[in-house]
Amino acid sequence: MAKLTEIDWDAFEKLPLEAKRPYLANPELPNTPYHTLLAQQFDRDLLERLAALANRIRFMAKSKEGALYLKSLLPHKRAMLYFSQPSSRTFLSHLAACQILGLTTGSVRDAATSSEFKGESREDSIRTFSSYFDMIIMRTPEKGLAEQMAWELSNSDRPIPILNAGSGKDQHPTQALLDIYTLLRSFAAKGGLCNRTVTFCGDLLRGRTVRSLSYLLTNFDGIRQVFVAPKELQVPEDVLDILRAKGVQYAISYNLREAVSLSDAVYMTRIQDEWDNSKGESARIDTHLFKFGEDELKLLPRDGIIMHPLPRRDEIATCCDHDPRAMYWRQMRNGMWIRSALIAMTFGFEKQIMCFGA
16 A cells, blocks of 8 residues: 655655545555545545444434543544634534544644744644644645645654645645535435536635535536636636546536526535735626525525535525525534544544444
């Protein structure tokens, strides 16, 4: 099996994303991640195992006996939540996931409160965290930092797993996992996820959630992907290259209402103006045709769903919130369960949880 200790950083960095998967796997557990950095690490088998494990955890957590058992699994482990990019949902979701499993947690959410304020590099900060914790969950605006630190720690005298909670504009694998989990649960009693149409709308150029979810959807047969956005914010060519290589049907559109009427799931996103190259750059883009409101809700099929990674601005009207097809609040809660499943699996507790009470 390929190992990060057997490849230098420059060679690993240059590998195609799918070729990195074996280097990030747990050598002692089949088809199980050690580091979770990329959507490309997950195939359908692994996604369905994680969903089943998340379902089991959420069922167990409903009873005192089950909740106490879950808390007894990892009280000997500590997780560091290193969020150098603003976050509320992603931070709290991972924190709650750790608490469900009994992990002790520490956190840094502002570089001004760490030694980075004194000039310490992020790389040195992360090496420091590895001295005190057994897992690092990190969110960073810096592309590739999570990968680099996974390689660094794997080649150190204290290797510990890294979970990527958002890296630059390129990857957000745990968000994509909760999105897939939401889709699987939403369509479980309606014929399953395969052969569906999923429409993405909003800032598709800079939205890392779109990039990661689009890839995970390629694991399921017959899913057609539709990308609706202003020309300035349309899906980048490298995402389409992946779809073409995998033979996935897709369409580029500028008509949200038409797309909604033909969709099983509509995935709305906000404008990612924090990535603007100049002040007011995004504000100059006309986005009024790319918002979901009462009229779009009327066009959505009866069994369709609306999703959003949150936070939202005005791209979904609040009048949609109480419609049973609005999944974004349940989607957020699903994140806590699927992240609990991922952490439990990373530490090798999948079998124990699935066998509880058997």
